[in-house]
Amino acid sequence: xxxxxxxxxxDCLIKPIGKFGVFTQEFDKxxxxxxxxKGNLVLKGQTNSHALYNGEFELFEHEGTIFIDAKTDVTxxxxxxxxxxxxxHAEHHAQSIAAGKYFVPPLMEYDHLKEESRRVID
Numbered sequence: 278x279x280x281x282x283x284x285x286x287x288d289c290l291i292k293p294i295g296k297f298g299v300f301t302q303e304f305d306k307x308x309x310x311x312x313x314x315k316g317n318l319v320l321k322g323q324t325n326s327h328a329l330y331n332g333e334f335e336l337f338e339h340e341g342t343i344f345i346d347a348k349t350d351v352t353x354x355x356x357x358x359x360x361x362x363x364x365x366h367a368e369h370h371a372q373s374i375a376a377g378k379y380f381v382p383p384l385m386e387y388d389h390l391k392e393e394s395r396r397v398i399d
Contacts, residue, residue: 281293281295281297281299281300282375284353284372284374284379286327286355286369286370286372287322287327287355287369288320288322288327289320289327289353289355289381290381291319291345291353291374291379291380291381292380292381292382293377293378293379294306294307294344294377294378294379294380300382302380302382304344304380306378307337307339307344307378307380308339308340308344310339311337311338311339311344312337312338312339313335313337314336314337314338314343316328316336317329317330317334317336318336319336319343319345319353319381320343320381324357325355325356325357326355326356326357327353327354327355328354328356329345329347329351329352329353329354329374330351330352330354330371331351331352332347332348332349332350332351332352332376333347333348333349333351334346334347334348334349334351335348342380342381342382343380343381344378344379344380344381345378345379345380345381346378347374347376347377347378347379348376349376350373350374350375350376351373351374351376352371352372352373352374353371353372353373353374354371355369355370355371
C-alpha cells in the first residue's frame with residue numbers, strides 16, 4: 278500500500294485526487310462537469326468556516342462535492358467569517374496544503390445509541 282497524504286481540520290477532510298485503492302470514494306480527476314466556485318470557502322460549519330488563503334487555487338463543485346485545484350501551496354484556515362478582509366481565527370490551527378488536486382468528502386460520525394451515521398457539522 279502506498280502512502281497517501283490527506284488533510285483534516287475539524288470536520289473538513291481534504292483528500293488527494295487519484296486512484297489509490299485506499300479510500301471508499303476516489304476520483305482520478307476533477308469532473309469536467311464540475312462548476313467553478315467564486316471565493317475561498319471550502320466548507321461552512323454552523324458557526325465557523327474552513328477557507329483557503331495565500332496562494333493560487335480554484336474551487337469547483339460537482340454533485341455536492343467540493344474540488345480544489347491548488348496551483349501553489351495554500352493555507353487552510355478555520356475562521357469565524359471567511360468573507361471579511363482580515364478574518365478572525367477560530368478554534369483549529371491553520372495548516373499548509375501542498376499544491377495539487379483534492380476533493381472534500383463528507384466526514385461522517387456514528388452515533389452508537391441511535392445506531393445511525395450522520396455528517397459531522399462543526
